[in-house]
Amino acid sequence: MKVLLTGAAGQLGQALIASRPEGVELMPLRRSDLDLADANACHELVRQHQPDWVLNAGAYTAVDRAEGEPELAMAVNAGAPQAFAEALAETGGRLLQVSTDFVFNGQQGSPYRPEQAPEPLGVYGASKAGGERAVLAALGPGRARILRTSWVYGPVGANFCLTMLRLHALKAAAGEPLGVVADQVGCPTATFGLAAACWRAIGIGADPGAAAVLHWSDAGAASWYDFAEAIGELGVAAGLLGQAARVRPIPTSAYPTPAARPPYSLLDCIASREMLGLEPTHWRVALAHVLGQLADLRAIPGTRA
Ligand SMILES: NC(=O)c1ccc[n+]([C@@H]2O[C@H](COP(=O)([O-])OP(=O)(O)OC[C@H]3O[C@@H](n4cnc5c(N)ncnc54)[C@H](OP(=O)(O)O)[C@@H]3O)[C@@H](O)[C@H]2O)c1
Numbered sequence: 549m550k551v552l553l554t555g556a557a558g559q560l561g562q563a564l565i566a567s568r569p570e571g572v573e574l575m576p577l578r579r580s581d582l583d584l585a586d587a588n589a590c591h592e593l594v595r596q597h598q599p600d601w602v603l604n605a606g607a608y609t610a611v612d613r614a615e616g617e618p619e620l621a622m623a624v625n626a627g628a629p630q631a632f633a634e635a636l637a638e639t640g641g642r643l644l645q646v647s648t649d650f651v652f653n654g655q656q657g658s659p660y661r662p663e664q665a666p667e668p669l670g671v672y673g674a675s676k677a678g679g680e681r682a683v684l685a686a687l688g689p690g691r692a693r694i695l696r697t698s699w700v701y702g703p704v705g706a707n708f709c710l711t712m713l714r715l716h717a718l719k720a721a722a723g724e725p726l727g728v729v730a731d732q733v734g735c736p737t738a739t740f741g742l743a744a745a746c747w748r749a750i751g752i753g754a755d756p757g758a759a760a761v762l763h764w765s766d767a768g769a770a771s772w773y774d775f776a777e778a779i780g781e782l783g784v785a786a787g788l789l790g791q792a793a794r795v796r797p798i799p800t801s802a803y804p805t806p807a808a809r810p811p812y813s814l815l816d817c818i819a820s821r822e823m824l825g826l827e828p829t830h831w832r833v834a835l836a837h838v839l840g841q842l843a844d845l846r847a848i849p850g851t852r853a
Contacts (some may be wrong), residue, residue, distance in 0.1 A: 551750065552599040554584060555606030559705030560646065560746075562604060569747050576600065577606070584608075584628040585620060586625060592795070594635035601750050602632045603644045607676070611650065612806040614671040621671050625646045626678030629704040633686035641840035643683050644749055645652070649698035649734060649765075651677040654810020660762040661816045661830040662696070670807035680761075695749050698765045698815055699775070702739030703842040708772070709736075709835070712779040713842075719793035726780075730773035730797030734813045735765040738834035740841075741826075747847035758823055767828035771799045776834055779839075786839040 549570055554734035555561040556576035568574050575597060582593055584606050594602060607625055608614060614621035629645050636643055650673035651666035666677035683692040712726075719726045745764040752758050770778075773795060780792025800809070822826055829837075 549573065549601070549750075550575065550597070550599045551601045551603055552594070552597060553603045553605060554582065555604070557605075557741050558605060558609075559702045559707060560605045560700060560742060562704050563702055563743035564603065564746060566797070567740070567743045567747060568744045569609070569751070571703070572747075578770075579606075583679060585623040587623070587627045587631040590631035594632055594639060594641070598639045599641050601642050601644060602630055603646075603710045603746060603750065604632060605646050605746070607646070608672070610810075611830045612669065612810065613751045614675065615806040618671045618675075621675040622678060624836055625675035626682055626721050630682035630686065633683040633692060636691065637686050640691070642750075643687060644746060645679055645683045646675065646697060646746065647694050647696040648676050649696060649813035650810060651680065651696065652810055652813055654732075657812055659814040659816035660763070660774075662759060662820060664678050664762050671811060672807060674812075684760060692760055693749050694761045695746060696735050696763050696815060697742055698734045698813060699736045700717070700742060701738060701838065701840055703845055708775065709724050709779055709838065712776045713783055713788060716780045716783060716789050716793045720791040724793070726793040727794040727796045727798040727802065728773045728776040729800050730771045731799050732811050732813075733769055733771050734810075735767070735769055735815070736775050736792060736831045736835065737765040738829075738831075738838050739833055740754045740837065741766055741829055745824055745826060748826055752823070759819070761807040762820040762823065763817045764820060764824070765817055766816050766831040766834045768831045769814055770805050770831060771797075775831075778835055782832070782839050784845045786836070788839060788843055822825075
């Protein structure tokens with residue numbers, strides 16, 4: 549099975565490459581291979597290579613910057629999936645589009661189900677919702693699969709966990725508290741579990757019982773404050789930090805950002821987990837695993853993890 553993977557240098561892309569199942573002929577694409585803002589190039593690449601699947605893990609993920617660059621965010625997050633889907637409609641392939649909890653406004657106060665209609669707050673969420681709509685319109689529910697996830701992090705790339713490890717070290721050394729937003733709730737999702745879910749979503753292929761829209765996150769719930777607190781505690785246990793900083797809960801209003809965030813964006817993953825045949829891992833257990841991976845990486849001389 550030939551799979552064309554976008555976003556190969558991203559945090560999810562790297563986990564997907566590391567966990568490629570046997571029998572998959574993977575074609576990983578980085579920015580230098582394909583500019584996702586170039587819809588014609590996306591279309592042409594699919595025509596040329598005729599993959600069985602496009603796994604679109606590439607995205608414009610800078611949530612705040614997107615507010616000032618809406619055209620680019622839309623081109624990458626909606627235009628590229630649309631171009632892939634239209635080309636795949638011609639060639640007979642399928643598309644797995646990775647999407648986000650940010651397609652929801654976070655106001656309902658209970659976990660979002662896959663069939664609920666998106667209602668994004670900002671440009672990033674709107675662009676990802678546009679991508680979802682476009683692939684479903686071009687390929688239909690039989691050949692398009694959307695996998696929404698949340699708060700993604702792993703041992704490589706740019707993410708909240710790696711930022712917090714740096715800040716814990718800095719603030720602990722300075723004897724200062726680390727203020728982290730405590731009134732936004734979601735679920736951290738480690739790339740190793742997310743990659744497994746993506747491969748499984750491809751594996752169930754054309755199963756007529758499979759839903760077009762799936763939700764995947766690790767299990768449980770957390771605020772960013774809870775997540776930061778656990779990163780400190782488990783970072784010390786993994787030997788990554790000598791000492792954790794004291795984490796101070798702050799309200800969203802004390803940390804203003806250009807893009808509004810959904811205050812409660814938990815994804816209801818129950819039906820999707822069953823469909824994928826995957827057991828959930830609690831986010832703290834997944835975090836301990838990722839910090840262990842990071843400690844191993846840092847023990848290798850010359851690595852920059
Ligand atoms: N990160 C999260 O918290 C989160 C939450 C929910 C859903 N998601 C979704 O999960 C998926 C994977 O995200 P991630 O966390 O792995 O993001 P990431 O680490 O930021 O990776 C995104 C990749 O897309 C590439 N990219 C961006 N613009 C491009 C362009 N114009 N042409 C070609 N490549 C381009 C980036 O290339 P460079 O490496 O060259 O910059 C990067 O490798 C995305 O669909 C994202 O929307 C992420």
